[in-house]
Amino acid sequence: MSTQYDVVVIGGGPAGTAVASGLKAKGKNVLIVESDLWGGTCPNRGCDPKKILLSAVEAKVAAQNLQHTGLTGVPDVDWPALMAHKRGYTDKINDGTLAGLKGQAIDTLHGEAFFQADGQLTVDGTVIATNDVVIATGQRPAILPVTGHEYFKTSTDFLDLDTMPKRVTFVGGGYVGFELATIANAAGADVHLIHHNDRPLKEFDQTMVQALMANLTDAGVKFDLDQDLQSITQEADGLHLKTATGFELVTDLVICSAGRVPNDDHLGLAHVGVQFGRHGIAVNDHLQTTNPHIYAVGDVSDTPIPKLTPVAGFEARYVVGQLTQPGAPIDYPVIPTQVYAAPKLAQVGLSAAEATAQPDRYVVNDLDMTTWFTYYRFSAKQALAKVVVDQTTGQAVGATVLSDLADEMINYLTLLIEQRLTVADLQRLVLAYPTPASDLQYLY
Structure with missing residues (x-):
């Protein structure tokens, strides 16, 4: 060599x-x-x-x-x-x-x-x-530097568990915490998610995050917010977690999901x-x-x-x-991000909060799609969307979606935003019906 x-x-x-x-x-x-x-x-x-x-x-x-x-x-x-x-x-x-x-x-x-x-x-x-x-x-x-940090396991360990413990706790309310908590809960574990403040998934729309948490709470996930973990100790009945406020929890597995x-x-x-x-x-x-x-x-x-x-x-x-062949600076397209929870949460482009701060330029379409045929047909529990439209061009410039189909919808919306399509542009297309794509014209 x-x-x-x-x-x-x-x-x-x-x-x-x-x-x-x-x-x-x-x-x-x-x-x-x-x-x-x-x-x-x-x-x-x-x-x-x-x-x-x-x-x-x-x-x-x-x-x-x-x-x-x-x-x-x-x-x-x-x-x-x-x-x-x-x-x-x-x-x-x-x-x-x-x-x-x-x-x-x-x-x-x-x-x-x-x-x-x-x-x-x-x-x-x-x-x-x-x-x-x-x-x-x-x-x-990342591993938080708390007393007893050696008892932390990570997403790597979770994704290769031979058996699912009866009690699983996630420390950190980002993508990883929400996604793995969803999986552990569905697999039958008693799941807690501890987060140090009251704003998990801080990069996402606040009302959508609250709706996601309500869905997960109904499914059995317990959220312990405003809890700053201080220590983990191993005792006969399991791992004892203690926070700065005195909150205590006993669990069988504790995953540090506080970022990377x-x-x-x-x-x-x-x-x-x-x-x-x-x-x-x-x-x-x-x-x-x-x-x-x-x-x-x-x-x-x-x-x-x-x-x-x-x-x-x-x-x-x-x-x-x-x-x-060296050339121009890197030019990123719009990039969608998502949380694979139940339901899924996804976003792309300008946020509703950013749009609301400029009401003369943008309008936010706040949509409850739960009863739309796309979601009614499989009795979806909830389907929500916020779509930001530029009033001067009629083009979508941002979106947040919470639904079982959010990962599919966000890709359609990413294409609409990147290609700068208006409702009129969409209506010049004939898309298969009934499908999530055929709903797009009603989101503007």
Whole structure:
């Protein structure tokens, strides 16, 4: 194996593999380095396995909604069988990803990359020389520094549980907490979600978050808000959690779901003049770090863009272009974000709160779609939407959706916003009916 490369990519997840494949196709001599599982977080221990587990939740909720309107009996979640189904997918990711890279004749190394000096790094002692480097090392679950923090488990552990404990507690009310609490509750656990203030999912519309929490509360999830966890102790009857206000809870499993931290603290970045902090590696609008020969893409970079797998892919394609034919600054499209709970919560573009602050320009259509045919047909418990329309152009510029179909609807709305379509534009199309897409003209 050569030790001199045009580009070294650090991180074998969605961003890193996309960069390596793209550069190899452009004729670059590339090495990709991974210290853990090939394929990265998303397919191994993130979005993909979570969505597999969620499939059972969706089926159970659908059956619950149709009780006495076409179905009798609600299925139980068979956790070991569901986990086996998940592992049937995830167990193949590492070897499959590595085989795919080797099939493209991309050099690979498994080990810890560490910068020694400009143009030089080591991978577990092997010295590598390179012209440019792309860092795509992602993030890892944060662990709160409370007394007894060693008792915390993470989303990684939850997504590979052999059995579901009777009592499960999540500490942190972000995406991960809500999604995994939804799964654990549907699987029969007694679920608590502890959050340090009264505003979980703070990036989302407040009224929609409250509606989601009401749905989850009805399903059995218990929310303990304004509770700042102080300690975890192991006792005979389980793990004892105590907060600053004196609130106490006994549980069998406690998951720290209080965000994620960038994997940027073990690379020797100070040796090559790369600035980084708790939000990740600083980059400019060309995704270059403070060292112009080193780029950072995906979750490890400090950008205001949501940390999502498709964003990592978008940035990877951009950096491939920059390293082969440098051009304009990166220009992001509108990016949807969502919470895979029950129901699902999704948003894109301008928020209702931002629009309300500019009433002369924007109007917010606040819609209760629960009785619309799309949702009535499967007895949906609730379906809500807020759509922001620019009054001067008639174009949708933002949306928030809460429903069992929110993940599908948000993609339609993203296309409408990105393509700047008006109601008149939509009505020039004939879409299959009755479907969620045929509802779009009524959202403006």
